[in-house]
Amino acid sequence: xxxxxxxxxxxxxxxxxxxxxxxxxxxxxxxxxxxxxxxxxxxxxxxxxxxxxxxxxxxxxxxxxxxxxxxxxxxxxxxxxxxxxxxxxxxxxxxxxxxxxxxxxxxxxxxxxxxxxxxxxxxxxxxxxxxxxxxxxxxxxxxxxxxxxxxxxxxxxxxxxxxxxxxxxxxxxxxxxxxxxxxxxxxxxxxxxxxxxxxxxxxxxxxxxxxxxxxxxxxxxxxxxxxxxxxxxxxxxxxxxxxxxxxxxxxxxxxxxxxxxxxxxxxxxxxxxxxxxxxxxxxxxxxxxxxxxxxxxxxxxxxxxxxxxxxxxxxxxxxxxxxxxxxxxxxxxxxxxxxxxxxxxxxxxxxxxxxxxxxxxxxxxxxxxxxxxxxxxxxxxxxxxxxxxxxxxxxxxxxxxxxxxxxxxxxxxxxxxxxxxxxxxxxxxxxxxxxxxxxxxxxxxxxxxxxxxxxxxxxxxxxxxxxxxxx
Ligand SMILES: *Cc1c(COP(=O)(O)O)cnc(C)c1O
Numbered sequence: 001x002x003x004x005x006x007x008x009x010x011x012x013x014x015x016x017x018x019x020x021x022x023x024x025x026x027x028x029x030x031x032x033x034x035x036x037x038x039x040x041x042x043x044x045x046x047x048x049x050x051x052x053x054x055x056x057x058x059x060x061x062x063x064x065x066x067x068x069x070x071x072x073x074x075x076x077x078x079x080x081x082x083x084x085x086x087x088x089x090x091x092x093x094x095x096x097x098x099x100x101x102x103x104x105x106x107x108x109x110x111x112x113x114x115x116x117x118x119x120x121x122x123x124x125x126x127x128x129x130x131x132x133x134x135x136x137x138x139x140x141x142x143x144x145x146x147x148x149x150x151x152x153x154x155x156x157x158x159x160x161x162x163x164x165x166x167x168x169x170x171x172x173x174x175x176x177x178x179x180x181x182x183x184x185x186x187x188x189x190x191x192x193x194x195x196x197x198x199x200x201x202x203x204x205x206x207x208x209x210x211x212x213x214x215x216x217x218x219x220x221x222x223x224x225x226x227x228x229x230x231x232x233x234x235x236x237x238x239x240x241x242x243x244x245x246x247x248x249x250x251x252x253x254x255x256x257x258x259x260x261x262x263x264x265x266x267x268x269x270x271x272x273x274x275x276x277x278x279x280x281x282x283x284x285x286x287x288x289x290x291x292x293x294x295x296x297x298x299x300x301x302x303x304x305x306x307x308x309x310x311x312x313x314x315x316x317x318x319x320x321x322x323x324x325x326x327x328x329x330x331x332x333x334x335x336x337x338x339x340x341x342x343x344x345x346x347x348x349x350x351x352x353x354x355x356x357x358x359x360x361x362x363x364x365x366x367x368x369x370x371x372x373x374x375x376x377x378x379x380x381x382x383x384x385x386x387x388x389x390x391x392x393x394x395x396x397x398x399x400x401x402x403x404x405x406x407x408x409x410x411x412x413x414x415x416x417x418x419x420x421x422x423x424x425x426x427x428x429x430x431x432x433x434x435x436x437x438x439x440x441x442x443x444x445x446x447x448x449x450x451x452x453x454x455x456x457x458x459x460x461x462x463x464x465x466x467x468x469x470x471x
Contacts, residue, residue, distance in 0.1 A: 012086065019088060065307055070093060071092075085295055108290070112271070117274060128161075131232065137281065151165075153177055157203040207414065208388050226279035231252070249273055262416075335389075365382060386450050
C-alpha cells in the first residue's frame with residue numbers, strides 16, 4: 001500500500017523499523033501460540049493478550065472500547081509514516097480503531113481455524129456492507145466504454161443480497177448477475193462463466209431454503225478460470241463451517257446473526273485468505289485483500305463498524321461453539337418432531353436425511369473440535385439452528401399458525417438466542433416479487449424458524465398449540 005515515490009525521512013524510518021519489528025513479533029505470536037490453540041480459546045482471547053492489557057490498556061481484562069475518532073501523533077514523522085500507511089496505526093476511526101482491531105483478528109482467526117495459510121479480516125457496519133466490500137473490488141472498469149462485466153451467484157440467497165445484486169449492480173450499473181438456480185449442479189455454474197466473469201458468489205447454507213453446494217468443487221472451478229469464490233457463511237458460523245479451508249477465497253459474515261445471537265445491533269465482516277486468486281486484480285489486493293479494502297476502498301466509502309458495537313459483538317462471539325452446538329441439537333429435535341406433525345406439509349432442515357443436500361452438508365458441516373470435547377470424543381455433524389416448515393392448508397392458514405405463536409417471536413430476524421419465526425414470502429423475500437421468490441424457492445406457506453437456546457420442549461409445545469389452533 002506504499003508508493004515508491006514517497007519521501008521517507010530518517011525519523012519516519014525509525015517509526016517504520018519499530019513497527020516492522022512489532023509486526024514480526026505479532027506474526028511470531030500468532031504462529032507459535034495462537035494458531036496452536038483450540039477454537040474456543042481463540043474465540044475467548046483472540047489477539048488480546050495479558051501483555052497487551054498490561055502494557056497498553058491499564059490491565060483491562062476485556063478489550064477496551066475506544067470511542068475516539070482519531071489518534072494523536074508524537075511528531076510529524078510519525079504522522080507522515082502513519083498517513084502514508086507505512087505503519088499500522090489508527091489515524092482515524094473510519095479507517096482503523098483498536099476496538100475493531102481485536103474484533104477483526106478474532107474473526108480472521110476463527111474463519112482461518114484449521115487452515116494452514118493466513119487469513120485477515122475487515123470489519124464492516126453490517127452484513128450487507130460486508131457483501132458490498134467483498135464484491136466491489138472485482139468490478140473495476142478497464143475501458144471506455146465499459147467492457148461487459150458479470151458475476152455468477154446462487155439464486156438461493158438472502159433477500160438483501162438479491163436486492164444488492166439485481167438492483168444496485170445489475171439495474172443501476174449494468175453489471176450482470178448470472179443466477180445459478182441449482183447450486184449443486186457444477187455444469188450450471190460452469191456454463192455461466194465466461195472471460196468477463198469477475199467472481200463466483202455462493203451463500204451456504206442459504207437463508208431460508210438451506211441449500212448447499214460443494215465448496216471445494218466450486219472453488220476449484222473458480223480457480224480454473226483464475227477468479228475467486230466468495231461465500232456467505234452467515235448461517236453456519238465458523239463454529240460449523242469454514243469455507244476458506246475448503247478453497248474459498250473470501251467469506252462474508254453478517255455478524256449480526258448467530259455469531260452474536262444477543263441481538264445487540266448490526267455488524268459484519270469480510271475475511272479473506274492471503275494471496276487469493278483473481279486475474280482482474282493487482283498483486284497488492286490479492287496479497288492481503290481484507291487489509292487492502294479496509295485501508296483504501298472502505299476509507300473512501302466509509303462502511304465502518306462502530307467500536308462499541310465491535311466489542312459488544314466480540315463479547316458475544318466468545319461462546320459461539322457451545323451455543324451453535326446447543327441450538328443445533330434443539331433444532332434437530334424440533335425438525336424431527338414437526339416432520340411427523342399432521343398439520344405440517346414438509347420440513348426443511350439440513351440435518352434431516354430427506355433434505356436434498358443432507359449428504360453434501362454432512363460432508364462439510366461439523367461441530368468444530370468435537371473430537372476434543374469430552375461429551376463426544378469424535379467428529380459430529382451439526383447443521384445450525386435455522387429451519388423452515390410448510391403448513392398444510394395454504395397461505396392463510398400459515399398466517400393463522402404464525403399469529404398464534406406465543407413464546408416464539410414474530411420478527412424478520414434470525415440467529416438469536418431467542419426463537420424467532422417469520423413468513424419469508426411476506427417479509428424478508430417480499431421485495432423480490434413472485435417471480436424472484438419462485439426462483440429462490442420460497443412458497444407462501446413457508447414459516448422460517450430459527451431456534452434459540454430455550455428448552456426445545458417448550459418451543460415444540462408452542463408450535464404444537466399454534467398449529468392446532470389455526471383454522
Ligand atoms: C442478515 C443476512 C445478511 C445481511 O446482514 P446484515 O447484518 O443484516 O446487513 C447477509 N447474509 C445473510 C445470509 C443474512 O442472513
